[in-house]
Amino acid sequence: MRKAVVRIILVGIVLFLLSFLFKKADQYTSTDAYCNSCHVHEHAHTSWMQSPHNNSCEQTVHCIDCHLPPKGQGFYKEKVKAGLRDLYAFYTKDSTDFNWQQKSQVDFAKHHTFEQSCIQCHPKLFPSDLSENGELAHWHYQQNKEEMHCIQCHMNIGHGTDKKASHNITLFTKQHKKDTIYTQAANSIGLTAFIETIPGSDIAFKMLPVQGEANNTNDSAAIQSFFIGEIEVSWDEYLLFLSETESEGRTEHNQVDGISGATPPWGNPDQGWGMGRRPAITMTHHAATVYCQWLSLKTGKDYRLPTEAEWEYAASKAIEKEGLNSQLTNTNKTNTLEPNAVEADGIGARHLFGNVKEFCSDAFGQSTKEFVIKGGSFKSDIKTLSPSFRESTQHDNWLKTDPQIPKSIWWYSDCNDVGFRVVLSYHSNEN
Amino acid sequence: MSKQSRRDFINKSLLAGGLTLAAGAMSCRQKNEARPLPQSAPDGPVLKAGLIGCGSRGTGAALNFLDAGPSLEIVALGDVFEDKLQKCRANIKKEKGIEIDSEKCFVGFDAYEKVIDAGVDIVLMATPPYFRPQQFEAAVKAGKHIFMEKPVAVDPAGVRSIMINGMRAQEMGLSVVTGTLKRHQEDYLVTYQKIKSGAIGEIVSGNCYYNQGKLWHVNPRAEWSELEAMLRNWVNWCWLSGDHIVEQHIHNIDLMNWFIGSHPEKATGFGSRQRRTTGDQYDNFSVDYIYPNNVHVHSMCRQINGCSTNVTDNIRGTHGYTNCENTIFNPQGEVRWKYPLTEEQQNDRWHFFWRAFVQEHIDLVTAVRTNQPINEAQQIAESSLTAIMGRVSAYTGKMVTWDEMLNSELKLGPKHFVMGDVKMNKTIPIPGQ
Secondary structure, eight states: OHHHHHHHHHHHHHHHHHHHHHHHHHHTTSSSSHHHTTTSSSHHHHHHHHHHHHHHHSSSHHHHHHHSOTTTHHHHHHHHHHHHHHHHHHHHHHHHGOOOOTTTSHOOOOOOOOOOHHHHOOOOOOTTOOOHHHHHHHHHHHHHGGGGGGGGGGGGOOOOOOOOOOOOOOHHHHHHHHHHHHHOOOOOOSOOOEEEEEETTSOOEEEEEEOSTTTTTTOTTTTOOOEEEEEEBBBHHHHHHHHHHSSSOOOOOOOOOHHHHHOOOOOOOTTSSSOTEEEEEEESSSHHHHHHHHHHHTTTSSEOOHHHHHHHHHHHHTTTTTTOTTTTBBBSSSSSOGGGHHHHTTOOOOOOOBBSSEOOOOEEEESOOOOOEESSOTTTTTTOOOOOEEEEOOGGGGGTTTOOSSOOOOOOOOOOOOEOOOOOOOOOOOO | OOOOOHHHHHHHIIIIIHHHHHOOOOGGTTOOOOOOOOOOOOSSOOOEEEEEOOHHHHHHHHHHHHHSSSSEEEEEEEEOOHHHHHHHHHHHHHOOOOOOOOGGGEETTTHHHHTTTSOEEEEESOOGHHHGGHHHHHHHHTTOOEEEEOOOSSHHHHHHHHHHHHHHHHHTOOOOESSOGGGOOHHHHHHHHHTTTTTSSSEEEEEEEESSSSOOOOOOOOOHHHHHHHTTTTOOOOHOOOOHHTTTTTTHHHHHHHHHHHHHHOEEEEEOOOOOOOSSOOOOEEEEEGGGEEEEEEEEEETTTSSBBBOOOOEEEEEEEOOOOEEOTTTTTTEEEEEEOHHHHHOOTHHHHHHHHHHHHHHHHHHHHHTTTBBBBBHHHHHHHHHHHHHHHHHOOSSSEEEHHHTOOOOOOOOOSSSSOOOOOOOOTTTTT
8 A cells, every 4th residue: 555655656756747847848949049049040030030029019929929839729749740840950951951932931931830829819800990901801811711821911020020911012102213214115127136115214125036937928827927025024114014004993093095004912012022124923914915005005016915826936946956954944943033044045035934924815725714824934843844835824713812802903912923025016018 | 712711600690699599508509499588688787779770660679679678778869860860769758758868869971970979888770771881880890789770781892891890899799689580589590490400301492582562662852952862762772772672681581591501602683673663773573592502592572562472481401391480391281390389479470570679689688798799790791792692683684693792892872971962873773784
């Protein structure tokens, strides 16, 4: 009897000690200092220090508050998983090889940011001071909880300086900075390369000649000669279009020479990768078509999207000598690049393959709302790409998280690798 | 679109609302059949209510509120028209002996804001439904409990506002009860429980009817502006009432959504205007609603004198059918179960119906005083949108989907509210155009 009592007491003491040690270990491994102790993601620590989750909340939000679920909702399971994963990575991999930029994008970040943790601290989705846009966005979230994650709109609030949702609307209300102002459009002569200049702006871009299959013939199926943009339409060009035509609301269109322009985007359309000569992205096919109409009005030419046949023809010529190689493409990456990051191809163009998928004017199959997109993007595997490789837009999927009603006809909320390139028919009797 | 969150919300509302009250205690609502609804709200600190919309239904709602239990007061009134307000004030004094302070009687388009700010705990809303979303938002943001008459919106923009502020009310712990009477009628609640327990098997189809004679209309007068004439004749103008499929037939449509446990996915409707003399509304609709699992519900409503009348519901299942109110039949049409009526109830065909007008307020006050909030905003918003779907389909001649309606930009009514001419399209819709 006495031995049994002693055993029970000993087991009790051991259990107490184990529980004490477990608690201490849990506390120690739950601190921000511990999370940052491996010194491989100092940038994450710095951006968190700047964020409202560190310095403007009523209380500091620690690493584990977002990157683990709340206690009682799988906390320890996820902690063990994350711990083992981090230990394995720390001792077997070189942290300089880690793609931190990729990890901080929504598609990846939602795997290590727990939504129930957001909700734990922010249980009320409809505070009285919520803006009308915020109300619609949160209502939309309520309707589509399984498909959405808080960070899709509140991406830079834990690491970054955003105070609420990611907005970049003011970017588009700024007047474009004008250095050299072109007064007239280019006067192209013959089937030779020329620099197009957009009147009233400092924006210029190069158009390359593509010799057709059957010049001066009446074969309607043959590809006629045309010009194609050296680069995908850049943010510089697209921002000019936006600043001249942008509508303030969905029902009040400003008229600029008959073109009703895009509404301001919801969120940050450049994904934080930068603008300039990088390709403009996330616009809809409709927006790209209207851009061409605007450019045509501005220049007095007939700019348009390429047909699939034209795109394929140009792409075939572009790689017919050297083939498709990584020097010509931005593929297997996590973001867009500027044109000069790759070499010019056989026709002098850049990024026909990779970088962004490019809209064609053709509908995809019998669809009335899907269009052909060519060339793959930075996300594509170069091995899959060829002139004939074709994909379809995915209108509904690419607007899944757009909270506006009706959804935007100008911006895709959920596609960051689509853009376009302009073409221009060549008429031999033109000067 | 995921339906999970919405279903969760509805289920919570249902459970917290009618079923909770019907079942009495939380612990027994899952297993037991419905118990008699409480005949009075429990006593507690005085609850003060303000009424927005002092027409007949508003006056009725105020009196119903006062009948719901002890320590209940009406302390403020608001209406666009002075004569309506004074008539309501006089009726409340006549019926209940309560004199409402003239300083808390507000007239004008902003009267609702003043009522909400008049130191009330509960707001009763009975204006034409066009105004409900704006008033509901203001009341919720001010932290008031709410009774609001059906329907709660006339267009999708209004429905979304009700949904959003319904969620906000839930987060704030506010109670929201609406005027869908059947959900507060004991016979319907008991029948509902039986259907949910499988008494007729799986639901395969339904019919619902609100075929009645002409309702009422008010001819314009020379001394009235166009807006005033419209407001006084509001059941004949679509932007104010939503048309009669929304304004009245919603009772049946809400019942279908309730029993089936979902809103429809599609609607194809017909309708026309044959005998109506004022306004811009139709006077008959016939709509085929398609619910999940291809369950069809035929909805029919008419407001024309001299025609057959019928205000009933019918739901068929794989093992029988029900009138939803009090009787379950086997497939051969023999009565399998009937709600056991007391002698008093047998002698009064409308016993439960009239009782429900007060029951709505008993349920609201009980929820407030027991701190067990109920929230019917989402369910009434969905029912309103269901009815709007039918109207839009009939007006356009096109099949309409739920998602189209939920995301539609359609917003009715003029942009400005100043007594005078009303600048808006007043043409009667023609399908196919």
